[in-house]
Amino acid sequence: MPCPACGKDPPGTAWKPDPLRWDLDPPCFRQEWEYVAALPGAPDYVVENDFSLHMNNVCRGCYSERLNIAVKIREKIRERGGLEELNPTKQIRQEYEAAHAFDKRVGRPAKIHSMQSEAGKALNGKLGRLKEKDKESMRWTVELLDGTLKAIREDNLECSKAIDDEHDMEKAKMMRNGYSQESMQPPEAKRPLGSQTTWQKVKGLHPGAVVRLKGLTGATELNGRKGRCISFDPEAGRWKIDLGDGYKNIKQDNLTPAPNEKPPTKASAEADKADLNFEENRRSKLTEQERAAEDYGWDG
Numbered sequence: 011m012p013c014p015a016c017g018k019d020p021p022g023t024a025w026k027p028d029p030l031r032w033d034l035d036p037p038c039f040r041q042e043w044e045y046v047a048a049l050p051g052a053p054d055y056v057v058e059n060d061f062s063l064h065m066n067n068v069c070r071g072c073y074s075e076r077l078n079i080a081v082k083i084r085e086k087i088r089e090r091g092g093l094e095e096l097n098p099t100k101q102i103r104q105e106y107e108a109a110h111a112f113d114k115r116v117g118r119p120a121k122i123h124s125m126q127s128e129a130g131k132a133l134n135g136k137l138g139r140l141k142e143k144d145k146e147s148m149r150w151t152v153e154l155l156d157g158t159l160k161a162i163r164e165d166n167l168e169c170s171k172a173i174d175d176e177h178d179m180e181k182a183k184m185m186r187n188g189y190s191q192e193s194m195q196p197p198e199a200k201r202p203l204g205s206q207t208t209w210q211k212v213k214g215l216h217p218g219a220v221v222r223l224k225g226l227t228g229a230t231e232l233n234g235r236k237g238r239c240i241s242f243d244p245e246a247g248r249w250k251i252d253l254g255d256g257y258k259n260i261k262q263d264n265l266t267p268a269p270n271e272k273p274p275t276k277a278s279a280e281a282d283k284a285d286l287n288f289e290e291n292r293r294s295k296l297t298e299q300e301r302a303a304e305d306y307g308w309d310g
Protein backbone atom coordinates (compact mmCIF):
# COMPACT_ATOMS: atom_id res chain seq x y z
CA MET A 11 0.00 0.00 0.00
CA PRO A 12 1.24 3.55 -0.62
CA CYS A 13 2.46 5.69 2.29
CA PRO A 14 -0.22 8.25 3.11
CA ALA A 15 2.40 10.92 3.75
CA CYS A 16 4.66 10.71 0.69
CA GLY A 17 2.41 8.68 -1.64
CA LYS A 18 5.21 6.26 -2.49
CA ASP A 19 5.03 2.52 -1.98
CA PRO A 20 8.47 1.64 -0.60
CA PRO A 21 8.99 -2.15 -0.67
CA GLY A 22 9.72 -3.86 2.62
CA THR A 23 9.37 -0.71 4.68
CA ALA A 24 8.58 -0.91 8.36
CA TRP A 25 5.36 1.00 8.84
CA LYS A 26 5.47 3.18 11.87
CA PRO A 27 2.96 5.36 13.70
CA ASP A 28 3.11 8.97 12.59
CA PRO A 29 5.17 10.90 15.18
CA LEU A 30 2.88 13.83 14.50
CA ARG A 31 -0.16 11.82 15.55
CA TRP A 32 -1.55 13.83 18.39
CA ASP A 33 -3.58 11.13 20.06
CA LEU A 34 -0.45 9.00 20.54
CA ASP A 35 2.14 11.40 21.89
CA PRO A 36 1.19 14.98 21.23
CA PRO A 37 4.18 17.17 20.46
CA CYS A 38 1.96 20.13 21.22
CA PHE A 39 -1.54 21.51 21.42
CA ARG A 40 -3.30 23.58 18.81
CA GLN A 41 -2.45 26.84 20.54
CA GLU A 42 1.17 25.83 20.73
CA TRP A 43 1.21 24.88 17.06
CA GLU A 44 -0.22 28.25 16.10
CA TYR A 45 2.16 29.97 18.46
CA VAL A 46 5.17 28.21 16.90
CA ALA A 47 3.88 28.92 13.38
CA ALA A 48 3.80 32.64 14.18
CA LEU A 49 7.40 32.72 15.37
CA PRO A 50 10.08 34.12 13.10
CA GLY A 51 12.10 31.18 11.75
CA ALA A 52 9.38 28.64 12.51
CA PRO A 53 9.86 25.21 10.87
CA ASP A 54 8.34 25.18 7.37
CA TYR A 55 6.22 22.18 8.17
CA VAL A 56 4.43 24.07 10.93
CA VAL A 57 3.89 27.14 8.81
CA GLU A 58 2.67 25.27 5.74
CA ASN A 59 0.46 22.65 7.37
CA ASP A 60 -2.50 22.46 9.61
CA PHE A 61 -2.29 21.36 13.22
CA SER A 62 -4.55 18.35 12.80
CA LEU A 63 -2.84 16.94 9.70
CA HIS A 64 -1.57 13.50 10.58
CA MET A 65 -1.68 9.86 9.44
CA ASN A 66 -1.94 6.61 11.34
CA ASN A 67 1.07 4.84 9.88
CA VAL A 68 3.78 6.16 7.59
CA CYS A 69 6.79 4.68 5.82
CA ARG A 70 10.14 4.55 7.55
CA GLY A 71 11.51 7.53 5.61
CA CYS A 72 8.55 9.70 6.50
CA TYR A 73 8.76 8.51 10.08
CA SER A 74 12.32 9.85 10.54
CA GLU A 75 11.46 13.07 8.79
CA ARG A 76 8.35 13.66 10.86
CA LEU A 77 10.00 12.68 14.11
CA ASN A 78 12.50 15.42 13.47
CA ILE A 79 9.69 17.89 12.95
CA ALA A 80 8.05 16.88 16.22
CA VAL A 81 11.33 17.42 18.07
CA LYS A 82 11.74 20.84 16.50
CA ILE A 83 8.26 21.88 17.55
CA ARG A 84 8.91 20.78 21.13
CA GLU A 85 12.18 22.68 21.25
CA LYS A 86 10.60 25.84 19.90
CA ILE A 87 7.94 25.72 22.56
CA ARG A 88 10.15 24.81 25.49
CA GLU A 89 12.86 27.32 24.76
CA ARG A 90 10.33 30.06 24.98
CA GLY A 91 8.87 29.26 28.36
CA GLY A 92 6.23 26.81 27.26
CA LEU A 93 2.54 27.32 27.37
CA GLU A 94 2.66 30.35 29.65
CA GLU A 95 2.84 32.67 26.65
CA LEU A 96 -0.44 31.39 25.33
CA ASN A 97 -2.94 32.36 27.98
CA PRO A 98 -4.32 28.83 28.11
CA THR A 99 -7.63 27.59 29.47
CA LYS A 100 -7.66 25.54 32.66
CA GLN A 101 -8.17 22.26 30.82
CA ILE A 102 -5.35 22.91 28.37
CA ARG A 103 -3.11 23.84 31.27
CA GLN A 104 -3.87 20.59 33.07
CA GLU A 105 -3.29 18.45 29.99
CA TYR A 106 -0.13 20.34 29.24
CA GLU A 107 1.21 19.95 32.74
CA ALA A 108 0.59 16.22 32.66
CA ALA A 109 2.35 15.88 29.30
CA HIS A 110 5.28 18.10 30.28
CA ALA A 111 5.71 17.17 33.93
CA PHE A 112 9.48 16.73 33.64
CA ASP A 113 10.36 19.23 30.92
CA LYS A 114 13.18 21.67 31.33
CA ARG A 115 12.16 25.09 30.17
CA VAL A 116 12.96 28.73 30.69
CA GLY A 117 11.78 30.01 34.06
CA ARG A 118 11.22 26.61 35.63
CA PRO A 119 12.78 25.55 38.94
CA ALA A 120 15.34 22.74 38.70
CA LYS A 121 17.53 20.72 41.01
CA ILE A 122 21.20 20.00 40.36
CA HIS A 123 22.37 16.39 40.62
CA SER A 124 25.18 13.97 39.75
CA MET A 125 27.90 16.60 39.45
CA GLN A 126 31.24 14.79 39.52
CA SER A 127 33.92 17.46 39.73
CA GLU A 128 35.15 18.60 43.13
CA ALA A 129 33.69 22.06 42.68
CA GLY A 130 30.51 20.66 41.17
CA LYS A 131 29.80 18.21 43.99
CA ALA A 132 28.99 21.09 46.31
CA LEU A 133 26.15 22.03 43.98
CA ASN A 134 24.40 18.65 44.08
CA GLY A 135 20.93 19.03 45.56
CA LYS A 136 20.84 22.81 45.08
CA LEU A 137 17.74 24.45 43.72
CA GLY A 138 17.63 27.16 41.11
CA ARG A 139 15.71 28.53 38.20
CA LEU A 140 16.47 27.90 34.52
CA LYS A 141 17.34 31.14 32.76
CA GLU A 142 18.49 30.18 29.28
CA LYS A 143 20.03 27.30 27.39
CA ASP A 144 23.17 27.41 25.33
CA LYS A 145 22.46 25.07 22.44
CA GLU A 146 26.07 24.34 21.60
CA SER A 147 27.29 23.42 25.05
CA MET A 148 23.86 22.03 26.10
CA ARG A 149 24.27 23.94 29.33
CA TRP A 150 21.62 25.93 31.13
CA THR A 151 22.29 29.14 32.97
CA VAL A 152 20.81 28.40 36.39
CA GLU A 153 20.03 31.09 38.93
CA LEU A 154 20.49 29.58 42.38
CA LEU A 155 18.30 30.66 45.29
CA ASP A 156 20.98 33.04 46.53
CA GLY A 157 21.09 34.73 43.14
CA THR A 158 24.36 33.20 41.89
CA LEU A 159 24.42 32.13 38.25
CA LYS A 160 25.88 28.76 37.22
CA ALA A 161 26.24 27.08 33.84
CA ILE A 162 25.06 23.49 34.31
CA ARG A 163 24.82 20.67 31.77
CA GLU A 164 21.27 19.65 31.02
CA ASP A 165 22.00 16.07 32.13
CA ASN A 166 22.79 17.36 35.63
CA LEU A 167 19.44 19.08 36.03
CA GLU A 168 16.11 17.65 37.02
CA CYS A 169 12.65 19.20 36.82
CA SER A 170 9.41 17.92 38.33
CA LYS A 171 6.28 19.14 40.05
CA ALA A 172 7.80 18.24 43.43
CA ILE A 173 10.89 20.30 42.62
CA ASP A 174 8.69 23.23 41.54
CA ASP A 175 7.01 23.16 44.95
CA GLU A 176 10.22 22.65 46.88
CA HIS A 177 11.77 25.62 45.14
CA ASP A 178 8.78 27.86 45.88
CA MET A 179 8.85 26.87 49.55
CA GLU A 180 12.56 27.49 49.93
CA LYS A 181 12.19 30.84 48.32
CA ALA A 182 9.25 31.75 50.56
CA LYS A 183 11.29 30.86 53.61
CA MET A 184 14.07 33.14 52.51
CA MET A 185 11.69 36.01 51.88
CA ARG A 186 9.98 35.43 55.19
CA ASN A 187 13.29 35.61 57.00
CA GLY A 188 13.84 39.00 55.47
CA TYR A 189 16.33 37.75 52.96
CA SER A 190 16.92 40.54 50.52
CA GLN A 191 19.37 40.78 47.70
CA GLU A 192 19.55 42.58 44.39
CA SER A 193 18.83 39.35 42.52
CA MET A 194 15.81 38.54 44.67
CA GLN A 195 14.05 41.71 43.63
CA PRO A 196 11.14 41.13 41.29
CA PRO A 197 11.97 41.75 37.63
CA GLU A 198 10.41 44.69 35.88
CA ALA A 199 6.75 44.02 35.33
CA LYS A 200 5.94 43.36 31.69
CA ARG A 201 2.68 45.22 31.58
CA PRO A 202 2.79 48.99 31.69
CA LEU A 203 1.16 50.49 34.74
CA GLY A 204 -2.21 51.90 33.78
CA SER A 205 -3.36 55.37 34.69
CA GLN A 206 -6.71 54.06 35.89
CA THR A 207 -5.36 52.02 38.77
CA THR A 208 -6.86 52.77 42.16
CA TRP A 209 -4.03 51.17 44.08
CA GLN A 210 -0.64 52.61 44.81
CA LYS A 211 1.37 51.72 41.74
CA VAL A 212 3.95 49.06 42.47
CA LYS A 213 5.57 46.95 39.79
CA GLY A 214 4.25 43.42 39.86
CA LEU A 215 1.06 44.21 41.80
CA HIS A 216 -2.10 44.02 39.73
CA PRO A 217 -5.16 41.80 39.52
CA GLY A 218 -3.95 38.27 38.81
CA ALA A 219 -0.44 38.90 40.14
CA VAL A 220 1.15 36.24 42.35
CA VAL A 221 2.45 37.58 45.67
CA ARG A 222 3.91 36.52 48.99
CA LEU A 223 2.56 37.87 52.27
CA LYS A 224 4.96 39.54 54.70
CA GLY A 225 5.14 41.70 57.77
CA LEU A 226 1.66 40.88 59.11
CA THR A 227 1.62 41.51 62.86
CA GLY A 228 -1.91 40.23 63.54
CA ALA A 229 -2.32 37.06 61.51
CA THR A 230 1.37 36.22 61.65
CA GLU A 231 0.67 32.67 60.51
CA LEU A 232 -0.01 34.12 57.05
CA ASN A 233 3.49 35.57 56.67
CA GLY A 234 5.30 33.77 53.87
CA ARG A 235 2.10 32.41 52.36
CA LYS A 236 1.53 32.66 48.63
CA GLY A 237 -1.46 34.49 47.20
CA ARG A 238 -2.99 35.89 44.04
CA CYS A 239 -4.34 39.43 43.79
CA ILE A 240 -8.03 39.41 42.91
CA SER A 241 -9.14 43.02 43.22
CA PHE A 242 -8.30 46.17 45.11
CA ASP A 243 -10.75 47.89 47.42
CA PRO A 244 -9.77 51.57 47.42
CA GLU A 245 -11.93 52.38 50.44
CA ALA A 246 -10.42 49.73 52.67
CA GLY A 247 -7.03 50.16 51.01
CA ARG A 248 -6.74 46.40 50.79
CA TRP A 249 -6.28 43.75 48.15
CA LYS A 250 -8.54 40.74 48.11
CA ILE A 251 -6.06 37.86 48.05
CA ASP A 252 -6.77 34.30 47.00
CA LEU A 253 -4.60 32.08 49.19
CA GLY A 254 -5.60 28.84 47.49
CA ASP A 255 -7.62 27.74 50.52
CA GLY A 256 -9.59 30.93 51.07
CA TYR A 257 -9.60 34.69 50.68
CA LYS A 258 -8.12 37.43 52.86
CA ASN A 259 -8.09 41.20 52.56
CA ILE A 260 -4.52 42.39 52.89
CA LYS A 261 -2.88 45.81 52.86
CA GLN A 262 -0.58 46.45 49.95
CA ASP A 263 2.42 46.99 52.26
CA ASN A 264 2.11 43.37 53.31
CA LEU A 265 2.50 42.04 49.76
CA THR A 266 5.68 41.22 47.88
CA PRO A 267 5.36 40.52 44.14
CA ALA A 268 6.34 36.96 43.23
CA PRO A 269 6.15 37.14 39.43
CA ASN A 270 8.04 33.90 38.85
CA GLU A 271 5.77 31.75 41.00
CA LYS A 272 2.71 29.81 39.99
CA PRO A 273 -0.65 30.94 41.37
CA PRO A 274 -1.65 29.30 44.66
CA THR A 275 -3.77 26.16 44.68
CA LYS A 276 -5.42 24.26 47.51
CA ALA A 277 -2.48 21.83 47.44
CA SER A 278 0.19 24.53 47.46
CA ALA A 279 -1.64 26.26 50.35
CA GLU A 280 -1.56 23.06 52.40
CA ALA A 281 2.13 22.54 51.63
CA ASP A 282 2.89 26.16 52.54
CA LYS A 283 1.06 25.88 55.83
CA ALA A 284 2.72 22.62 56.83
CA ASP A 285 6.13 24.00 56.04
CA LEU A 286 5.62 27.36 57.71
CA ASN A 287 4.20 25.70 60.85
CA PHE A 288 7.20 23.45 61.04
CA GLU A 289 9.50 26.43 60.72
CA GLU A 290 7.50 28.40 63.31
CA ASN A 291 7.67 25.56 65.84
CA ARG A 292 11.34 25.11 65.28
CA ARG A 293 12.04 28.82 65.70
CA SER A 294 9.88 29.11 68.82
CA LYS A 295 12.10 26.57 70.55
CA LEU A 296 15.24 28.64 69.93
CA THR A 297 16.50 31.23 72.39
CA GLU A 298 16.49 34.85 71.31
CA GLN A 299 20.22 34.66 70.83
CA GLU A 300 19.97 31.62 68.59
CA ARG A 301 17.32 33.33 66.50
CA ALA A 302 19.49 36.40 66.09
CA ALA A 303 22.40 34.20 65.11
CA GLU A 304 20.26 32.55 62.42
CA ASP A 305 18.89 35.83 61.16
CA TYR A 306 22.08 37.82 61.06
CA GLY A 307 24.84 35.27 61.14
CA TRP A 308 26.33 36.58 64.39
CA ASP A 309 25.71 35.77 67.99
CA GLY A 310 25.74 39.17 69.72
Ligand SMILES: [Zn+2]
Nearest residue numbers: 013016069072
Ligand atom coordinates in the same frame (compact mmCIF):
# COMPACT_ATOMS: atom_id res chain seq x y z
ZN1 LIG B 1 6.29 7.97 3.20
